[in-house]
Amino acid sequence: MPLNKKKKQLLNDFANQSDKLFDLGIIRTDSFTGEIGEYVASEVFKFRKTDRVTRAVDGIDTKGKTYQVKAKVIESDKVNYGIGNLDIESIDYLVIVYFTPNYETKRIIQIKSTQLPKGKVGISNKFLNSITYNSIDGSEVKLPASKQKEIKKFGELYCLLQSEEIIRSRRIVGDLGEYYASQELNLTLNENKNEKGVDAYDKKGIKYEIKTRRVYESGRRTGKSRRLNNLVGKDSKYLVVVALDRSFRCAGMWLIPMANVHNPKSAHLQIVNTTPGTKRIVKSRISWLN
DNA sequence: ACGCCCAAACAAGTGGCTCT
DNA sequence: AGAGCCACTTGTTTGGGCGT
Numbered sequence: 221m222p223l224n225k226k227k228k229q230l231l232n233d234f235a236n237q238s239d240k241l242f243d244l245g246i247i248r249t250d251s252f253t254g255e256i257g258e259y260v261a262s263e264v265f266k267f268r269k270t271d272r273v274t275r276a277v278d279g280i281d282t283k284g285k286t287y288q289v290k291a292k293v294i295e296s297d298k299v300n301y302g303i304g305n306l307d308i309e310s311i312d313y314l315v316i317v318y319f320t321p322n323y324e325t326k327r328i329i330q331i332k333s334t335q336l337p338k339g340k341v342g343i344s345n346k347f348l349n350s351i352t353y354n355s356i357d358g359s360e361v362k363l364p365a366s367k368q369k370e371i372k373k374f375g376e377l378y379c380l381l382q383s384e385e386i387i388r389s390r391r392i393v394g395d396l397g398e399y400y401a402s403q404e405l406n407l408t409l410n411e412n413k414n415e416k417g418v419d420a421y422d423k424k425g426i427k428y429e430i431k432t433r434r435v436y437e438s439g440r441r442t443g444k445s446r447r448l449n450n451l452v453g454k455d456s457k458y459l460v461v462v463a464l465d466r467s468f469r470c471a472g473m474w475l476i477p478m479a480n481v482h483n484p485k486s487a488h489l490q491i492v493n494t495t496p497g498t499k500r501i502v503k504s505r506i507s508w509l510n
Numbered sequence: 511a512c513g514c515c516c517a518a519a520c521a522a523g524t525g526g527c528t529c530t
Numbered sequence: 531a532g533a534g535c536c537a538c539t540t541g542t543t544t545g546g547g548c549g550t
Contacts, residue, residue: 254540292541347516394522433523447524488532 231468234377257291257317285312293319322375325358397432397462400470404501429456434464435506448487472504
């Protein structure tokens with residue numbers, strides 16, 4: 221069953237709404253949670269966001285204090301959050317923004333970097349009880365009304381994508397690619413989302429790995445070099461590459477024998493043009509991909 | 511014995527660097 | 531331009547440990 225009209229409309233709305241957040245300067249990439257978290261923190265702590273690629277420091281406030289911001293969507297009140305490789309020497313504060321699934325701010329925690337252990341940081345109630353920190357309830361967070369409204373709308377659309385069963389997790393691109401591939405190739409999606417290297421099976425039990433990229437022009441990316449990383453050691457027989465357009469519609473699909481992929485560690489997306497044995501499943505609407 | 515906490519593993523993605 | 535690395539990010543599941 222292909223996507224019905226309602227679901228297509230929902231994907232359109234989601235694409236439009238994410239572009240709106242982009243135009244408003246709330247997000248700069250498609251890491252929605254992290255970007256919205258940085259935005260909320262920048263309003264709360266009145267800091268200026270650093271450039272997209274700046275290491276460790278996400279914001280600098282008027283007094284020159286530096287912030288690292290983490291954001292997490294939670295359904296319960298659990299604060300648990302493991303953070304590895306935190307560079308506490310480079311920052312004054314660690315800020316964690318907890319969101320509800322529709323991006324209402326639930327709680328914000330601000331910890332002085334001097335309270336943090338070196339290396340890995342495990343945020344938990346136990347840890348928080350052992351230090352002094354600042355906790356802000358979501359109800360105290362005031363954003364400009366216009367932006368608050370658009371974030372809320374975005375969050376509601378995100379939740380609808382899940383409740384309408386268009387996506388199974390909060391990974392939109394990967395989930396949709398698996399969905400399209402299962403439709404086109406008559407595959408059964410792997411229930412076990414954690415099994416390494418296998419996303420789906422066909423009727424004969426042959427294994428497929430599905431990789432998806434959303435390919436379209438926007439200011440979100442600096443280069444057009446796109447990769448399919450970490451295919452090494454995956455024992456699927458076939459690699460399915462799915463391209464999505466801006467509206468998350470399928471804009472190309474290829475079936476590639478995994479054994480023919482030359483650079484499985486870090487393959488360029490263009491392998492769909494050059495790899496021997498590649499079968500085109502859905503005609504590409506992207507000029508540089510065939 | 512069970513549930514909660516929590517760390518680790520696994521997954522998916524962007525993009526930088528060097529060499530050819 | 532592409533191969534082969536790497537660093538760094540967010541997000542989800544799992545299974546061990548521990549207290550009630």
